[in-house]
Structures are given as structure tokens and as C-alpha cells.
Amino acid sequence: MAGEIYKKPIMFAIVSAVVILVGTAVTMFIPMMTAQMHPKLEDLKPYTAIQLAGRDIYQREGCNNCHTQTVRPLKTEVMRYGEYSKAGEFAYDYPFLWGSKRTGPDLARIGRKYPDQWHYRHFEDPQSFFAKSNMPSYGWLKDNLLDPIDIKRHMDALGFPYTDEDISLLNGKNELDALVAYMQIIGASVGRKGAVRSKVQLDAHEMENPLAGDPAAIEAGKGIYEENCAVCHGGNGGGDIGPSLVDNVFLYQEGDLEDEDYFEMIYNGTEEGNVEAGRTMKGGMPDFGEDLSKDEIWSVIAFIRSLQNK
Amino acid sequence: MSDYQYDNRTVNGFIVSSIFWGVVGILIGLWISVQMWAPSWNIAPFFTFGRLRVVHTNGLAFGLGVGAIFGISYYIVMRLTRRPLLYPKLARFHLYLFNAAIALAAVSLFAGMNQSLEYAELEWPLDIGVVILWVIFAVNIFGTIIKRKEEQMYVSLWYIIATVIAVAVLYIVNNLAVPAGLFKSYSVFAGVNSANVQWWYGHNAVGFVFTTPILAMFYYFLPKSTGLPIFSHRLSIVAFWSLVFAYLWTGAHHLVYTPLPDWIQTLGIVFTIFLIAPSWGSVVNGFYTVAPDWSKMRTNYLTKFFIFGITFYGLQTVQGPTQGLRVVSQLIHYTDWVPGHVHMGTMGWVTMTVAASIYYIVPKIYNTEIYSVKVANTHFYLVLVGQLIFSVTMWITGIQQGALWKAVNPDGTLKYTFMEGLAKNYPFWQMRTAAGVIFTIGMLFFIYNIFMTSRKGNALVSKGVR
Numbered sequence: 001m002a003g004e005i006y007k008k009p010i011m012f013a014i015v016s017a018v019v020i021l022v023g024t025a026v027t028m029f030i031p032m033m034t035a036q037m038h039p040k041l042e043d044l045k046p047y048t049a050i051q052l053a054g055r056d057i058y059q060r061e062g063c064n065n066c067h068t069q070t071v072r073p074l075k076t077e078v079m080r081y082g083e084y085s086k087a088g089e090f091a092y093d094y095p096f097l098w099g100s101k102r103t104g105p106d107l108a109r110i111g112r113k114y115p116d117q118w119h120y121r122h123f124e125d126p127q128s129f130f131a132k133s134n135m136p137s138y139g140w141l142k143d144n145l146l147d148p149i150d151i152k153r154h155m156d157a158l159g160f161p162y163t164d165e166d167i168s169l170l171n172g173k174n175e176l177d178a179l180v181a182y183m184q185i186i187g188a189s190v191g192r193k194g195a196v197r198s199k200v201q202l203d204a205h206e207m208e209n210p211l212a213g214d215p216a217a218i219e220a221g222k223g224i225y226e227e228n229c230a231v232c233h234g235g236n237g238g239g240d241i242g243p244s245l246v247d248n249v250f251l252y253q254e255g256d257l258e259d260e261d262y263f264e265m266i267y268n269g270t271e272e273g274n275v276e277a278g279r280t281m282k283g284g285m286p287d288f289g290e291d292l293s294k295d296e297i298w299s300v301i302a303f304i305r306s307l308q309n310k
Numbered sequence: 311m312s313d314y315q316y317d318n319r320t321v322n323g324f325i326v327s328s329i330f331w332g333v334v335g336i337l338i339g340l341w342i343s344v345q346m347w348a349p350s351w352n353i354a355p356f357f358t359f360g361r362l363r364v365v366h367t368n369g370l371a372f373g374l375g376v377g378a379i380f381g382i383s384y385y386i387v388m389r390l391t392r393r394p395l396l397y398p399k400l401a402r403f404h405l406y407l408f409n410a411a412i413a414l415a416a417v418s419l420f421a422g423m424n425q426s427l428e429y430a431e432l433e434w435p436l437d438i439g440v441v442i443l444w445v446i447f448a449v450n451i452f453g454t455i456i457k458r459k460e461e462q463m464y465v466s467l468w469y470i471i472a473t474v475i476a477v478a479v480l481y482i483v484n485n486l487a488v489p490a491g492l493f494k495s496y497s498v499f500a501g502v503n504s505a506n507v508q509w510w511y512g513h514n515a516v517g518f519v520f521t522t523p524i525l526a527m528f529y530y531f532l533p534k535s536t537g538l539p540i541f542s543h544r545l546s547i548v549a550f551w552s553l554v555f556a557y558l559w560t561g562a563h564h565l566v567y568t569p570l571p572d573w574i575q576t577l578g579i580v581f582t583i584f585l586i587a588p589s590w591g592s593v594v595n596g597f598y599t600v601a602p603d604w605s606k607m608r609t610n611y612l613t614k615f616f617i618f619g620i621t622f623y624g625l626q627t628v629q630g631p632t633q634g635l636r637v638v639s640q641l642i643h644y645t646d647w648v649p650g651h652v653h654m655g656t657m658g659w660v661t662m663t664v665a666a667s668i669y670y671i672v673p674k675i676y677n678t679e680i681y682s683v684k685v686a687n688t689h690f691y692l693v694l695v696g697q698l699i700f701s702v703t704m705w706i707t708g709i710q711q712g713a714l715w716k717a718v719n720p721d722g723t724l725k726y727t728f729m730e731g732l733a734k735n736y737p738f739w740q741m742r743t744a745a746g747v748i749f750t751i752g753m754l755f756f757i758y759n760i761f762m763t764s765r766k767g768n769a770l771v772s773k774g775v776r
């Protein structure tokens with residue numbers, strides 16, 4: 001009699017447990033036993049001691065309450081953040097930190113997007129970069145020194161490889177150093193920009209700046225510059241986190257670059273080792289191709305030229 | 311010692327504790343709502359948004375939610391088995407341990423000890439504490455039920471039994487970790503697999519903390535306070551078994567479009583859609599229970615709490631399955647829509663049902679009447695309005711955010727930078743704080759009413775009131 005079960009609590013408990021465990025087994029326990037749940041990209045490396053220390057701080061400060069770390073395979077999302085997330089990127093994430101709320105932007109492709117210096121300044125005072133940012137400031141982290149013994153214990157718990165030197169290098173480093181080191185490694189196994197993102201290569205007829213010298217364009221370019229570039233290149237192009245735009249050194253060599261080289265760097269951003277006009281980049285300049293239209297990029301170049309009095 | 315009076319005092323202790331932790335959680339909720347639009351309200355290191363948000367969710371889920379569940383389940387179990395608790399002293403110890411654990415939990419979260427698993431943030435020593443609390447609860451619940459004086463187990467007992475079993479499995483599995491010191495551990499699960507385990511847990515924490523035990527209260531107190539029997543026993547049976555079966559398959563709806571294998575996502579979405587059925591089984595059962603005499607909505611002040619509560623549960627369980635669909639998820643996932651969804655459930659369904667249950671219990675154990683129906687009605691309308699403004703503003707913000715993130719110009723570039731989108735949220739976030747204030751005032755009326763009722767009530771009654 002089925003009705004009997006409502007008079008037999010132990011029987012009832014056993015049946016409920018079985019009913020509850022069916023879905024649990026099919027969607028959770030069984031997949032866990034299979035390789036599909038444990039993928040790993042070839043380039044993926046375990047966190048180093050300082051990166052792990054940074055990740056610990058990320059967890060402690062609950063950054064995942066405002067930031068996600070997974071880019072969905074949706075067109076605009078890939079445009080905004082970069083290549084969509086791959087299952088194999090997270091093999092050393094105990095646990096995953098994908099998050100569930102994007103109060104701030106996704107961080108899955110933050111690694112090497114900005115120079116270290118940008119992060120130090122941004123953590124110190126996010127509102128000085130973006131007046132409307134609601135991110136708390138984390139400058140106080142630099143007052144806390146790392147504890148190498150503690151971090152060593154953490155590396156041991158995870159079984160990540162390290163040398164004694166790795167640990168002794170932590171001496172004198174602070175928590176902000178660690179957090180920045182962690183920022184710079186996120187997504188490194190995939191690269192910030194993926195295949196889906198089209199890099200621009202200008203055609204011959206496009207190489208001239210169509211807006212060169214146009215006063216309206218220079219005025220518009222000034223606004224665009226102040227909003228997007230000034231944090232790194234300084235208020236009047238004099239250089240700060242990024243190099244000066246008004247001296248005669250470009251990509252670490254004497255001599256100016258062409259408008260089209262400017263265009264490509266602004267559109268594509270820069271990555272360490274890439275070459276533009278025969279000069280090698282160090283990386284750290286974000287790409288603007290998805291945010292600024294071609295005309296806007298040409299306007300900002302016209303504005304830079306006006307700063308250079310050209 | 312084994313009498314109702316002693317146990318009633320334990321029940322009352324849980325109720326008072328849960329209200330206390332509820333106040334803490336709600337105030338921190340207000341605080342973080344302000345931080346969203348006024349970052350100067352962050353006070354490093356202990357009171358920044360990233361840490362406080364976790365104190366808010368844990369304070370309310372474990373402090374208010376689980377505290378009320380412990381106390382009210384004890385109350386229900388005693389009435390439905392027609393006997394006092396099997397281990398009264400153990401239940402009293404349970405109460406003390408519960409408060410100690412929640413206090414330590416709050417301190418540890420302020421200090422940043424955090425496993426980064428949503429609703430399972432507590433570090434491993436506290437996890438052990440939670441498991442002990444749960445075992446004590448299980449022993450007393452099962453023991454009392456086995457030694458019951460009423461042969462037939464009523465619906466509420468089914469839901470309580472399912473809760474005890476499911477939460478135990480969920481909590482233990484998701485918290486498995488390798489300790490790396492007293493205050494730090496690393497999950498044994500990594501990457502995609504850890505995401506799958508976490509959202510199997512996360513979704514079912516909602517299912518077995520914010521749904522099944524609350525349904526146990528609903529099925530017990532609605533007939534009690536209206537004097538009307540539950541509409542259909544058969545419907546109760548079907549809804550119960552299909553609910554506890556289907557819930558566990560659906561965690562992946564929190565991971566739509568992530569690197570989780572597609573088949574798990576799709577399977578999760580299919581069961582998510584199915585979940586409407588068992589959820590609405592209880593909704594329909596509730597409505598039809600009151601249907602023979604809708605005047606109860608006016609004449610009995612508790613009826614409207616239960617009926618509005620189950621209505622929000624009904625809306626929630628239509629909205630939830632919709633959110634699971636890929637096309638909807640891609641728009642609202644990661645946006646403020648989700649807190650909108652969450653708070654219709656927590657402020658609308660859970661808090662209303664729990665508050666009404668407490669309104670029923672406290673006068674009973676003090677052998678008196680409620681202090682003021684008028685105050686209860688004021689409480690009702692304030693929390694109702696607060697919750698509605700909260701949910702609706704967050705739904706609007708969420709859709710707006712999702713749309714701005716997706717917008718492109720004719721030339722193919724993104725139309726809005728992230729910051730342009732964020733700046734548009736500010737007025738809505740401010741409105742949410744206002745909604746939260748209204749809700750909080752409503753809760754203060756509730757607390758005042760309960761306080762005055764217990765002051766008015768004489769000594770605890772010794773007879774088991776059924």
C-alpha cells in the first residue's frame with residue numbers, strides 16, 4: 001500500500017533520500033567521475049606563490065561579489081571582454097570564481113590588459129579613474145606585508161610546485177603586489193584577444209587620417225582623449241602610466257610613427273612582443289576597437305597631432 | 311522535564327534569536343544597498359561591500375531563515391506527533407550552539423574568512439559546527455517522529471524530513487575542503503566541476519531552506535489559522551514527490567552559457583521548466599484551501615500573509631523557470647534582475663510566511679492573544695510595499711543593464727561602455743534603498759508586536775495547545 005509510507009517515518013526517509021539522490025547522481029556525481037569535468041588547457045600553469053596569495057586576497061575581499069570571471073560565447077560579450085571562456089582554463093581554480101553578478105566588469109580577460117601601474121593606481125582610488133565607479137578602494141592592502149610561511153602552507157595544501165626562492169621572494173612584498181600579480185595572470189592561458197576578435201589592418205586607401213587638422217575633429221578628439229587615454233598618457237599627452245605622446249620616442253625608438261600605426265595600436269591595443277612599424281611592443285595598452293568608431297579614433301589621432309603641434 | 315512548557319521556551323528562544331539575527335542581516339542589507347551608490351560608505355578592512363554582502367546573505371539565510379526553521383519545525387513536529395520533543399535538553403543546547411555559531415560566523419565573515427562559494431562561505435571549522443547543529447536537529451526531529459503518538463504523518467512532516475536529509479547531503483558535499491590552516495581551506499573541487507557542485511548546492515539551498523521548510527509551515531499554519539482544511543491531499547502528495555525529485559536536477563540553470571558541458575545545462579533547463587508544476591501544486595492547494603471562504607482574507611489577519619506569501623512563491627516559480635531559458639538568461643544573468651527575483655522570494659514568500667507563523671505561535675505559547683492586529687496589518691502593508699518596490703526597480707534595472715551591454719552601433723561598435731551602463735543604475739539603486747527602509751520599518755512593527763505580545767502573555771503554558 002502506497003499510503004502506508006506516510007505511517008513509516010524510516011521508510012519515508014529512505015525513499016525521500018533515494019528520490020533526492022537521482023538527480024544529484026545524474027547531474028553531479030556521475031559527471032564528476034568523467035574526464036569532461038576535468039579539462040585542462042595545454043598552456044595552463046598552476047598559480048605561483050605570489051599569484052596564489054593574490055587569489056586568496058581576492059577571495060577574502062569578496063571581489064567575486066561584484067566581478068565575474070567567465071565570458072559567455074555571446075557576440076557583444078566577446079567584443080566587450082575578449083575571447084569567451086574555455087572549460088580548460090580553470091583546472092587550478094580551487095574553487096572556481098566565476099561569480100554571479102556583474103556590478104563591475106568581467107575580469108576573465110583582465111590579465112595583461114593594463115600595465116601593473118594602472119592597477120596600483122586604480123586599486124588606490126577607483127573614483128579618480130571613473131568618477132561613477134562604486135568599487136571600494138583597496139590601497140590599504142599595501143600596508144599589509146605577505147606572510148611567506150602562510151603562503152607556503154597554502155601552496156602545500158594545493159600541491160602546487162614552488163621553489164624556496166619563490167617563497168623567499170615574497171619577503172617584503174605586500175598584499176597589493178600579490179593582488180596585482182593575480183590580476184595579471186587571469187586568463188593568461190587563453191590570451192586576452194581571441195580568434196573571434198578581428199584585428200584591424202588598414203587598407204592602402206585608408207592610411208591617411210581623413211580628419212587631419214579638422215578643428216571640429218580635434219575638439220571631439222580632445223573629449224575622447226580625456227575620457228579614455230588621459231589616465232595613462234597624462235592630461236596633455238606628457239606620459240604617465242603609458243609613454244609620452246608628445247616626445248619623439250615611439251615604441252621605445254627615436255622617430256615618430258605614421259597615423260596608420262597610431263590607428264592600429266589604438267584599435268587593437270598592444271601585446272608584448274607584437275611588432276608595429278618594425279618596433280617591438282611591451283604591452284599594456286588596452287584596445288579600443290570595440291568602443292570607438294573609426295571616426296572617433298581618427299579624431300583622437302588628430303587631437304594628439306595637435307598636441308605635438310603637427 | 312519532558313513537557314511542552316520547557317520545549318515551548320526553546321521554540322521561543324529560536325524565534326527571538328532568528329528575529330535578532332534578522333535585524334542584523336537587514337541592517338547590513340541597508341548598508342550595502344547604500345554602498346552600491348555611495349562607495350564612501352565602505353570602511354576598510356572589515357566593512358567593505360565584498361565582505362558585508364556575505365554577512366548580509368548568511369545572516370539572513372542562516373540566522374533568520376535557519377533559526378526560524380529550527381524553532382518552528384520543533385513546534386510543528388511536537389503538534390503533529392502529539393508529544394513533546396524526544397530530547398528537550400538537547401534542543402536547548404541546540405539553541406545555544408546555534409547562537410554561538412551564528413555569532414562566530416558573522417565575526418569570521420567580517421574578518422574575510424570566506425570559501426567564496428555562495429551560501430557556503432563559512433570556513434571549515436564553522437562548517438563542522440553547522441554539521442553538528444544539523445545532526446542535533448535531525449536526531450531530535452527523527453527521534454520525536456519515530457516516537458510519535460499520531461500514526462499518520464501530515465504533509466508538513468514530509469517536507470521537514472526531506473529538508474533534514476537534503477540539506478545534510480548538500481552542505482557536506484559542497485563544503486568538502488582541504489584545510490590550509492585554521493582559517494583557510496581550499497575546495498576539493500576545481501574549475502568547471504566546482505562550479506557544477508556549487509550550483510547543485512546553491513540552487514537546492516534555495517530549494518531546501520527557502521522552499522521545503524517554508525512549505526511545511528504553510529501547510530501547517532494556513533489550515534490552523536483559517537480553520538479550513540487543505541484542499542486536496544492527493545495534490546499534496548503529487549506536489550511533494552515531484553518537487554523533491556525535480557529540484558536536484560536543475561542547478562545548471564545558474565551556469566547557462568558558461569563552460570559547463572552543454573548537456574548538463576540543457577538537462578538542467580528541461581527540469582527547470584518542469585519545476586513550475588510541483589511548485590504550483592502547492593500554490594493551487596493554498597488558494598483552493600481558502601477559496602470556500604475568501605472573507606478570511608479580511609476577517610483573519612494571518613490569512614493574507616499566507617495567501618500573499620504563496621502568491622509570491624507562485625510568481626517566483628514562474629519567473630525562475632523563465633530565467634533558466636537560454637534566451638532569457640543571456641539578457642538578465644549577472645544583472646540586478648537576479649536580486650529582484652531573489653527578494654520577491656525572501657522578502658515576499660519566506661519572510662511573510664515565517665512572520666505569520668510566529669504571529670500564530672507566540673500568542674499560543676504565552677497563552678494570550680496577539681497584542682495588536684492593527685500593528686500586524688501595518689507591518690503587512692509596509693513589507694508588501696517595500697518588497698514590491700524593491701523587486702520591480704531591480705527588474706527594470708536588470709533589463710536595462712542587459713540591454714545596454716548588448717547594444718551595438720550601426721558601425722558594429724559597442725554602443726555603451728561599461729561605465730555608461732553602470733551610471734544609469736544609480737537612481738534605481740537609490741530607490742532600492744528607499745524600498746529597503748520601508749521594508750525595515752515594517753519589520754520593526756512586527757518586532758514591536760511580538761515583543762508586546764510576549765510581555766502581555768503570562769507564564770508559558772504547560773499544556774500542549776493544538
Ligand code: HEM
Nearest residue numbers: 100516520563585626627630631633634643648652655656
Ligand atoms: C521553480 C522555482 C525556481 C526556479 C526554477 C528558480 C530559478 C532561478 C534561476 C534560473 C536563477 C539564476 C538567475 C541568474 O543568475 O541568471 C535563480 C536565482 C536565485 N533564486 Fe530562484 N528560482 C526559483 C524559486 C526561487 C525561490 C522560491 C527562491 C526563494 C527565495 C529563490 C531564490 C533565488 C536566489 C537566492 C537566487 C540567486 C542565486 C545567486 O546568488 O546567483 N528562487 N533562480
Ligand SMILES: [Fe+2]
Nearest residue numbers: 513516563564
Ligand atoms: Fe536556482
